[in-house]
Amino acid sequence: MNEGFVKINKWLLPFSWLYGVGVRIRNKLFDFNILKSKVYDIPVIAVGNISVGGTGKTPHVEYLIRLLKSQAKVAVLSRGYKRKTKGFVLADENSTVRDIGDEPFQMKRKFPDIYVAVDEKRCDGIERLITDEQTKETDVILLDDAFQHRYVKPGINILLVDYHRQLIHDKLLPAGSMREHKEGKNRADIVIITKCPESLRPMDFRVITKAMNLYPYQTLLFTTIEYDNLQPMYCGESRPLDGIERNEHVLLLTGIASPQHLMSDLEKYSNHITPLSFGDHHQFTPKDIEKINQQFDELPSPKLIITTEKDSARLLGMEGLSDQVRHHIYTLPVRVKFLLEQEETFNNKITSYVHKNSRHSILVKAKDDHKPKNRNHSGDGTRTISFRNN
Known part of the structure; x- marks a missing residue:
């Protein structure tokens, strides 16, 4: 594992300990349901990290957009870091970086047919997306950089870990770059090791898998960066x-x-x-x-x-x-590519979840000529579920 990009300021470790106490208390308040996490009746997929910055959140959110946009009406909700506006803002063709932030601006430029919104209060943002007349047809919401935003309980929680900054080598802020203790990874449904060299050997995958020490219910995947033409x-x-x-x-x-x-x-x-x-x-x-x-x-x-x-x-x-x-x-431009032929595994998990939980999924009964000809035969005809026709 490459630990060359991990910088630890040892003289700040006492402050990291104090910071860690505060993080543990906050997480326990959510674990004990003193602070409430809200569940929505619409597919919500969160993408985030434990370490600050640089894990490839935007390319992975864009991968999800490409995967889902032909099957469902996709909305991306971000806090809009460093924007000059407040509250809920729905991006349109006239939105600027100052209005919505650089990453939402980038996604709206590349995918003009999806909804892109920003709101520092994610619960308020979700409520607006699913109730406002302009966006109420949303099928799935992608939460950008929301792993620590526990007031929303996503249906799928995706944690990104930079291959070059493995959790076992890092420390809590401010000495290191971790937002919370490495045990926070246990909340993830899918953990993706990002920015991996394509030359990784089978032994490297086994070492990382052992170091991550995930639970059986969690899926560990590996991606690398691909570059498009300049x-x-x-x-x-x-x-x-x-x-x-x-x-x-x-x-x-x-x-x-x-x-x-x-x-x-x-x-x-x-x-x-x-x-x-x-x-x-x-x-x-x-x-x-x-x-x-x-x-x-x-x-x-x-x-x-x-x-x-x-x-x-x-x-x-x-x-x-x-x-x-x-x-x-x-x-x-950059894209993510799954290693070890794991793309199908990831795609199936995501599309199956959205398919089953979309508010606008359509139950399509089989045509009459597919029903049993014998009316005395018990049982219903075959039914299938499909996304809306966008």
Whole structure:
């Protein structure tokens, strides 16, 4: 297991102990039903993590969207981290990053036919989605970054764990990056080890499986990151990653929690990667734009800028990028791929749950010519369940 990305500030461990006491008390209040978790009569799937940032929540939520959108009306509900609005906001074609946050903005741009909403109070957000006239036809709600939001009890709770930051190597905040004790993983129905190298050996899978120490009712899966073609932010044509020349200089512009993994992946294509890193969900300023222009101008040719989809969402509304930057800046879309041929296992679990629990599932009786011809024969004709016809 790779523990190189785990940073522990040992001098903060006493504060982690105090933080952990507070987390345990809160979780016990929910476990003993003193604080209430609400159950809804609509499929609710939560995707989240125990460690802060960088586990691949957005690509996994997008995987779920792709899986379900042709069969059901999908809504994604997020808190809209770092947005400038309050309360419930339903995204539309005019929504900006300031209105809904960068990740919801990214998902609405990529999947305009689904509902994307933000609300810091998830229960209020769910109530609005299932009762408002515009969204009441919702079949399934995907909760983004909601593993610790225990006021909602999802039908399926998906926990993501970064392969490079295994729980056994990490510590609680503020010394480490864990939001709660590793025992919190026991609430998950599905645990996914994300960002795995495709070269993992069978022994590696066995070691991780033993270290996770899950219960029989939990499913452990493994995913890796796949990259699509580079997409121009402003002008030009898409480029395959393997079309980058080894001597081409790449300015890697990121405002994400863990850029190390992306950096190491891009080093397979270019010998010259220059990182320009900002904090997670960084709001770019005019001074940042000047810095981007300057650093790109200083790179020798041939050159290009690569940034993430999340960062591009925040850059698009900014003014001041030079013409040279605009002609050479690309976004790098990512997708998740299941290892060990586990995709079918995951897909079946998700679609079966949504199928059985959707409020709008239609009970379709068999046609008369499929019913038993002998009217004295006991028993009903065959019935099937299907999603709505979207």
